[in-house]
Amino acid sequence: MKYPIRVLLSLVTLCTIGLGTDNVSAESNRCGQIRAVRRLAIRENLDSDNLATLEYKYCGHSNRRSSSIQSPRNSSQNCFDLTVMAQLARITQERRRLVRMVEGLQEVTCERPRQGRRSSLNWQNGQTAKLGSNWYYPNGQTAKLGSSWYYPNGQTAKFGSAWNYPNGQTAKLGSIWHNPRGRATSADRLLKRACRIVGTTECDRILTDINRSDRNRSDRNRSDRNRSDRNRRNDFWRDLAIIQISWQAYQSR
Structure with missing residues (x-):
């Protein structure tokens, strides 16, 4: 009787492992979906508090590290x-x-x-x-x-509302974005193409940090001037993050 019991226990263990693997796979897929939605929300400058909670629930700390763009x-x-x-x-x-x-x-x-x-x-x-x-x-x-802002190599990074890449090419002029080769495009297309090259994990890290430090529900209780200053900083970080991802992709090719 002992041998069949051991076999039965082994089968139960294997089934448990199989079910666990399916659950892990499902959680991983859900995590990917959550992060895709969060990238879109952040690009659109939406509040990220609820999305951050979802990411923590399904992704844990696997995609968190010290911020590369972080102004307290x-x-x-x-x-x-x-x-x-x-x-x-x-x-x-x-x-x-x-x-x-x-x-x-x-x-x-x-x-x-x-x-x-x-x-x-x-x-x-x-x-x-x-x-x-x-x-x-x-x-x-x-x-x-x-x-006005400048890169360490002497190239102009930002002049007025215009942004440039380190190679001197226009990155953003008004509401029009350009890739590092100078071709006009949209922010969404620029990010979509760049993220395919640098990887979604790196894109998640950069985009998530754009407004983590500068968005707060207490903004509703602040003066219009303070809220306007905060919004300008948010826009500044978002533009800089897009430039970083686009330039990183350009350098990787």
Whole structure:
């Protein structure tokens, strides 16, 4: 009698494993669907709180890592500016030492409010980081002059409402988007094509971080001016994220 019982127990175990595998597969498919919906919602600038809850339920922490685009809620202007600089440096894939220096000052400034109010800052190599409202990279290149932004390689990143890629090609002019080769397209088509190249996981990571820090239901209780400033930051991060994904795909080909 012992042998048949052992066989029966083995069969029960195999059935349990089979059912578990089916459940895991179903959860994985559902996770993929949730993330696809979330990408669309974030691109459309919709609130992501409920979508984040769904992603956590079906995906856990498997797709979470430290944000590459993250400016803490209610951050100082210095924190915001350094976060932009760090992202522009990553996009151009500048020397790792330069990126680390910008990231280091960004982290310190964003975590220390007093540091975030300073009008002058220097890099570890002695170069000027900030003078007045203007910013400079550790290699001496201008990062921000007035409201204009620049890549570490000297190319203009943003001038007025227009965005450019690191190769100088127009990325966005008004509401019209372009790929890094200069061909006009839409944001949706640009992202769809780019995400096929860099992979959905990388796209999820970048797009999810666009407005995680700057969207909050308490915005309803804030003044119109504060809400407008927050919306401008959201638009800024969304545009920068699209440029990052598109440029990364272009570099990967």
